[in-house]
Amino acid sequence: MIKHLKDLKKVLDIIFNIADLDAVSEGKKRQSAIWGNKEPDYLPIILGDWDTPELEGFKHWTIKEQFYDKEKMLLEQLKGLVGIAKTRSDAQLSIRVNMGVGIIPSIFGLQPVFPQDDQMPWFIGNLSKEEILRLEIPSDIRQRGLMPFIIEYLQYFKSVLPEGIHIYCFDTQGPFDIAHLIRGHQIYFDLYDDPEFSHRVLDISTQIYIEVTKIFKEIVGEPLNSGYHGTLYMSCGGVRLCDDSSINLSPSLFREFSLPYIKRALAPFGGGWVHFCGDGNHLLDMYLELEEVKGLNFGNPEKYDYETTMEKITSKGKFYVGYIPRREKESLEDYFKRVLSPLKSKRGLILQMNRGGESASETLDLWCSLQDKLFSY
Numbered sequence: 001m002i003k004h005l006k007d008l009k010k011v012l013d014i015i016f017n018i019a020d021l022d023a024v025s026e027g028k029k030r031q032s033a034i035w036g037n038k039e040p041d042y043l044p045i046i047l048g049d050w051d052t053p054e055l056e057g058f059k060h061w062t063i064k065e066q067f068y069d070k071e072k073m074l075l076e077q078l079k080g081l082v083g084i085a086k087t088r089s090d091a092q093l094s095i096r097v098n099m100g101v102g103i104i105p106s107i108f109g110l111q112p113v114f115p116q117d118d119q120m121p122w123f124i125g126n127l128s129k130e131e132i133l134r135l136e137i138p139s140d141i142r143q144r145g146l147m148p149f150i151i152e153y154l155q156y157f158k159s160v161l162p163e164g165i166h167i168y169c170f171d172t173q174g175p176f177d178i179a180h181l182i183r184g185h186q187i188y189f190d191l192y193d194d195p196e197f198s199h200r201v202l203d204i205s206t207q208i209y210i211e212v213t214k215i216f217k218e219i220v221g222e223p224l225n226s227g228y229h230g231t232l233y234m235s236c237g238g239v240r241l242c243d244d245s246s247i248n249l250s251p252s253l254f255r256e257f258s259l260p261y262i263k264r265a266l267a268p269f270g271g272g273w274v275h276f277c278g279d280g281n282h283l284l285d286m287y288l289e290l291e292e293v294k295g296l297n298f299g300n301p302e303k304y305d306y307e308t309t310m311e312k313i314t315s316k317g318k319f320y321v322g323y324i325p326r327r328e329k330e331s332l333e334d335y336f337k338r339v340l341s342p343l344k345s346k347r348g349l350i351l352q353m354n355r356g357g358e359s360a361s362e363t364l365d366l367w368c369s370l371q372d373k374l375f376s377y
Contacts, residue, residue, distance in 0.1 A: 027090025106145030225270030
């Protein structure tokens with residue numbers, strides 16, 4: 001029995017009343033073309049809208065309340081689609097079981113703690129060197145840590161969601177991020193003090209990333225080499241990989257202790273896209289070396305020279321997905337012209353942005369009309 005059935009029906013009605021499913025379908029085609037390094041009719045743009053009066057009157061549950069109640073999590077995730085659906089952009093409609101960055105480390109005993117009730121949990125309980133040396137990939141992964149809850153929530157989401165709303169993968173992070181969570185900051189000293197041990201930690205992290213992702217895809221019925229992630233559709237690679245902790249590495253350490261494991265982690269899924277925060281300029285060329293890395297997302301795009309970075313990404317047949325900072329007092333037309341200027345064709349970019357002072361329809365029309373002028377061949 002669904003306790004909040006009335007609210008569930010109401011929020012689904014809102015989504016499907018305001019969403020343009022033809023636009024969603026067209027957006028899927030456009031994003032698919034970018035993944036395949038092909039030209040769509042228009043470069044995809046994903047808009048969000050913070051102004052959602054449609055949700056007035058709905059109760060809000062904190063992240064901690066959602067963590068321990070699958071119905072509350074489902075409703076809060078669905079409410080997040082309203083501001084996306086109403087823009088009628090190229091965004092896809094998908095939600096996830098949202099339990100934070102430590103789901104995989106919880107398999108090895110790390111425990112979630114909430115700094116505040118409406119803040120994502122952190123995970124504590126770093127393993128000692130001796131404990132890690134005894135680690136094996138458990139045969140009962142589905143019964144360890146948060147995995148039983150994840151599976152229960154996934155099965156519940158799948159049982160109640162209508163066609164047209166997809167489930168995307170919970171936060172699996174990436175090999176070096178997982179190793180960092182398991183070992184703590186000591187991992188950076190281990191690279192120098194005991195390289196062999198460090199490789200063992202990373203090997204375990206990579207194996208478990210792959211196995212847990214396969215479990216997710218099996219449950220939701222998603223192919224290994226494609227799928228959804230939030231507003232994105234992944235057509236030629238089926239996963240996202242987070243690599244924030246690697247940004248602290250020198251190029252030589254990155255090449256030895258992170259890059260090979262990224263390659264291994266992405267390979268079973270036909271590749272994927274990589275996210276990292278911070279300044280990764282010193283590592284960018286190495287990410288782009290990997291055939292398995294199809295696209296990149298920067299958590300701090302302001303730290304990169306946009307024009308030279310886009311030229312580098314597109315020259316390798318890759319794409320950038322994400323936000324590009326808009327300058328203060330920059331008109332929408334000037335912003336779009338700047339964003340499009342380094343591109344030689346309709347390849348290499350899936351732009352994400354929140355609607356500004358302009359309406360969604362005005363934004364979409366301008367985005368397409370400028371491409372008609374720039375790429376008139």
